[in-house]
Amino acid sequence: MRLGTHIYSTILSIQGPLLFLDRVIEARMSEVVRITFPDGHQAEGEVLKIEGDVVLIQVIGESRGLDADHTQVAFTDAIKRAPLSLAMLNRVFDGSFRPIDGRPMFIPDRWAPVSGLPLNPVARLRPQDLIETGVSAIDGLNTLVKGQKLPIFSCAGLPSREIAAGILEHARAGATDASGGSGGSVVVFVALGLTFHEHAFYRQALERMRGDSVAFINLASDPVVERLLAPRFGLTVAEHLAFEQGRDVLVLVTDMTNYCDALREVSAAREELPGRRGYPGYMYSDLASLYERAGRIKGTPGSVTLLPIVTMPEDDITHPIPDLTGYITEGQIVLSRELHQRGIFPPVDVLPSLSRLMQRGIGAGRTREDHRVIANALYMHYATGRDLRRLEAIVGREGMSDADKKMLDFADAFEHEIVHQGTVRRTIGETLDASRGLLARFGLVTPQPAATGGSDLKE
Amino acid sequence: MNGRVIGISGPTVSVELAGLKLYDRVTVGHARMTGEVVRIEKGRSIVQVYESTRGLSVGEPAVATGTQLTVRLGPGLLGRMFDGLQRPLESLYAEFGPFIxxxxxxxxxxxxxxxxxxxxxxxxxxxxxGEAVGYVEEGPIRHHVLADQAGVIDRIREGELDPQSPVVSLSDGRQIFSFHDWPVRVPRPYRRKLTHFEPLVTGQRCIDFLFPLARGGSAIFPGGFGTGKTILEQTIAKFAQADIVVYVGCGERGNEMAEMLDDFTHLADPWTKRPLMSRTIVAVNTSNMPVAAREASIYTAVTMAEYYRDLGYNVLLLADSLSRWAEALREISSALEEMPGEEGYPTYLSSRIAGFFARAGAVETLDGRTGSLTMILSISPPGGDFTEPVTQACLRTTGSFFMLDTDLAHRRHFPAINWFQSFSLYERDVSAHFEERVSQEWSALRQQTRTFLQKEASLREVVEIVGTEGLQDADRLLMKTTEEIRRNFLVQNAYTEDAFSSPEQTLERIRQILKRHAAASERLEKGELLDNVLKERA
Known part of the structure; x- marks a missing residue:
């Protein structure tokens, strides 16, 4: 603890959002500093590195207007924290947690460090309670459960926002959920580097929503560094609502690609060694420090479920951003340009999509007893049909056996009747009934759950 | 000795503290965070700190402990979950709540x-x-208490273990406890390494039959995300024929560890019928836990595994995933501003990996017992590209390689082990054992299976051009048979009873498939129509 505030104006150099300060006594790693510009306005900064008495500071917000002679830097002796109170519900903030909805800032009950603390793996409750999104391709084949982190991998121009907005409006915890949160669900919406147009779209979706929400909005024109901060505010708020207030919190972050680009920009400014495609080598750990905050805790009712949206640069799933995301998250929902072009909405490609926590979230007592069997059968036959499309392109439909033609028709029907649903929402029961009907129509016997594995994948 | 913190950069801290030796353990700051000396310069030393350095201030104290980073070895390890520095996570949860x-x-x-x-x-x-002075019965095993110093016994005490009092007092006054500490970066000694190999049965048909593992051997399986690395690791951890399993969750998901803990306390070991957790030790450093501790976690785990090897047991070490360890190494190297090698990894990456693999093996212990340490390590290559440095460095030292295939995974063919690219160098050594224990047909059937799968691959290329209808009947039959091999033999559902298949069951299953094929081709040769033959088979 320091007795007084330390204020310095010993600036060595300024490089983009970075400030080197000389002759500093006892700076703290990640300490928040208040920077007073020569024209009198203030911004915050954070200590990134300390070498003896030289301190590297990252300016949060615009660094234009800084100079080496008159700028003052005050050290606060504290790391970055988020204000917490239930009064933040249904408010809209910017990437620095300032209200932008025209109402005054609330009075916080307490403050919590934004970086959060790692959750003890022993304290984690195994996620297994369904969240119904109303989207068949997700509920039926890639089921989402409370406490999961499931990203949507999109491509430029695909309707990821419409899907996200639909989930926001309609998602509900499964009816069979016994542990249920106390005060209903809350959506924490974090917008990173959005255009004004996209932002307006989401604002409307949030207004249509019935439940509570908290929004953090960083627009494309807002400071890059705030893009790194906004999701941490969002998740700190989410942890508070979930684990202290017992709410089921759904955190929607869009677009993680903008987050990673911000991370790269800041890393390059710090002259760090670049990794793949110029992204810093610690991007995996950094993304994990966000994604891993999803989860549930034993003996606590709430949950944090994370739905990040990732736009794959060049539609490439091996690009570092979707790649590292996929390694951390528990599955992924992959959107396909081809399906989109064929007018299918939502254009979810179920083959590369996956929900790792689905196994425990479905079946008797959770969704329906036949869920697993139906999902496996749909998947299996659709994969066969998709494979045959390649063959069809070479030998033509005429050259194929009747059995093969049937599978081709099945794949088409699956895409048009199960994946495609327009703006209609289906309950999990409706999804399974429709799937069962489709399988029956093609004479594909719904396989019995068998004791021997592999055979439940059999035709 | 006391000194102070003079600089902080990510997970590394420079301290002004005299008398430090390389790899000494140092505690840093008022919070007394543990770190290891990784570089010594005139006037300052650089410490890799195993905790988040957020909030640490320049000027805070740094204290030398005079020891290296060690783990404690003794009865009580089994069934526990530790972090990367061997702190018991259950106790931390009970004492400090859910967050670390x-x-x-x-x-x-x-x-x-x-x-x-x-x-x-x-x-x-x-x-x-290294000689046993006595033993306790710990869960499924007899836990020998090993002497960590030599001498003449003055007193030896039978009865309940007490961590505070020694089990043996030596004539010169030194004492031996039921536990001792060992530096994690130093391999534990043994009398000699053994060169003969026995099979390590995993219960996975594809592995045991096509790419068998040996006790004391090593295996890697690289695969892109969604190829089922973790499920495969955990399935092997459940069913492998090992006395002790040490599982390291290195930089992976927290929810997975919760799942594993849940499963392992409820499931029974198929070999001994005891709860799985009673033969398992878990070391976990999830991806959001401090990165430097992730680097240490695999050493913590391998030292515990070596200890049980030294007690004369067959130990299986599973690490998920080695790539996260390598990335931690890269992060620390970059904070130290070392000259980077390929893709930013330090140039000593491959020698560190080789050194780690060298800790596997079947040995004669200092006490004359036989023990083995087998390693199965998963790798997460960026973009699923196997030409990256970690996979390549491992390929130079590993004994088996199971390539996990994204295409197979997309077809929900699990375990998604590619049967053309994978290999096992132990095949010849352990085949003899399988022929002796299970059936003389073992190797012949394997060769036939391989040939069929190989043939199918070339037939597939033909089918791509002319369609299935254009194939000869014999070839169409072969395609049907290989489809059966793939779906009913190679595929193994980790969520059903089929998750474990004994070598006898494995052999029986493939024998039946191949027998049906032989019968069908005989009928074809006699002039029957393929459709008739296939109809009856179905």
Whole structure:
């Protein structure tokens, strides 16, 4: 603890959002500093590195207007924290947690460090309670459960926002959920580097929503560094609502690609060694420090479920951003340009999509007893049909056996009747009934759950 | 010795502290966070800190402990979950709540106390280092208490273990406890390495039959995300024929560890019918836990595994995933501003990996027993590209390689082990064992299976052009058979009873498939129509 505030104006150099300060006594790693510009306005900064008495500071917000002679830097002796109170519900903030909805800032009950603390793996409750999104391709084949982190991998121009907005409006915890949160669900919406147009779209979706929400909005024109901060505010708020207030919190972050680009920009400014495609080598750990905050805790009712949206640069799933995301998250929902072009909405490609926590979230007592069997059968036959499309392109439909033609028709029907649903929402029961009907129509016997594995994948 | 913090950069801290040696353990800051000296310069040393350095201030104290980073080895390890520095996570949860705070040490010792110690030596006996002085029964195994120093026994105490009092007092006053500490970066000694290999049965048909593993061997399986690395690791951890399993969750998901813990406390070991957790030790450093501790976690785990090897057991070490360890190494190297090698990894990446693999093996212990340490390591290559440095470095030293295939995974063919690219160098050594134990047909059937799968691949290329209709009947039959091999033999559902298949069941299953094929091709040759033959088979 320091007795007084330390204020310095010993600036060595300024490089983009970075400030080197000389002759500093006892700076703290990640300490928040208040920077007073020569024209009198203030911004915050954070200590990134300390070498003896030289301190590297990252300016949060615009660094234009800084100079080496008159700028003052005050050290606060504290790391970055988020204000917490239930009064933040249904408010809209910017990437620095300032209200932008025209109402005054609330009075916080307490403050919590934004970086959060790692959750003890022993304290984690195994996620297994369904969240119904109303989207068949997700509920039926890639089921989402409370406490999961499931990203949507999109491509430029695909309707990821419409899907996200639909989930926001309609998602509900499964009816069979016994542990249920106390005060209903809350959506924490974090917008990173959005255009004004996209932002307006989401604002409307949030207004249509019935439940509570908290929004953090960083627009494309807002400071890059705030893009790194906004999701941490969002998740700190989410942890508070979930684990202290017992709410089921759904955190929607869009677009993680903008987050990673911000991370790269800041890393390059710090002259760090670049990794793949110029992204810093610690991007995996950094993304994990966000994604891993999803989860549930034993003996606590709430949950944090994370739905990040990732736009794959060049539609490439091996690009570092979707790649590292996929390694951390528990599955992924992959959107396909081809399906989109064929007018299918939502254009979810179920083959590369996956929900790792689905196994425990479905079946008797959770969704329906036949869920697993139906999902496996749909998947299996659709994969066969998709494979045959390649063959069809070479030998033509005429050259194929009747059995093969049937599978081709099945794949088409699956895409048009199960994946495609327009703006209609289906309950999990409706999804399974429709799937069962489709399988029956093609004479594909719904396989019995068998004791021997592999055979439940059999035709 | 006391000094102070003079600089902080990510997970590394520079301290001004005299008398430090490389790899000494240092505690840093008021929170007393643990770190290791990784570089010494004139006037300052750089410490890799195993906790988040957020909030640490320049000027805070740095204290030398005079020891290296060690783990404690003794009865009580089994069934526990530790972090990367061997802090018991259950105790931390009970004492400090669900979130892990920097520098918190549990006040409870996990060393077993209620076990009955039975001496095998008596006063007057002289003992060597590594020799058993007695034993306790710990869960499924007899846990020998090894001497960590040599001398002549003055007193040896039978009865309940007490971590505070020694089990043996030597004539010169030194004492031997039921546990001892060992530096994690130093391989534990043994008398000699053995060169013969016995099979390590995993219960996975594809592995046991096509790419068998050997006790004391090593295996890697690289695969892109969604190819089922973790499921495969955990399935092997459940069913492998090993006495002790040490599982390291290195930089992976927290929810997975919760799942595993849940499963392992409820499931039984198929070999001994005891709860799986009673033969398992878990070391976990999830991806959001401090990165430097992730680097240490695999050493913590391998040292615990070596210890059980030295007690004369067959130990299986599973790490998920080695790539996260390598990335931690890269992150620390970059904070130290070292000259980077390929893709930013330090140039010593491959020698560190080779050194780690060298800790696997079947050995004759200092006490004359036979023990083995087998390693199965998963790798997460960026973008699923196997040309990256970690996979390549491992390929130079590993004994088996299971390539996990994204295409197979997309077809929900699990385990998604590619049968053309994978290999096992132990195949020849362990085949003899399988032929002796299971059936003389073992190798012949395997060769036939391989040939069929190979043939199918070339037939597929033909089918791509002319369609299935254009194939000869014999070839169409072969395609049907290989489809059956793939779906009913190679595919193994980890969520059903089929998750484990004994070598006998494995052989029987493939024998039946190949027998049906032989019968069908005989009928074809006699002039029957393929459709008839296939109809009856179905």
């Amino acid at each position: 705070q920097a520098g918190r040490e549990s006040s409870r010792s996990w060393i077993a106390r209620s076990l009955h110690f039975v001496p095998v030596k008596k006063p007057g006996d002289s003992i060597r280092i």
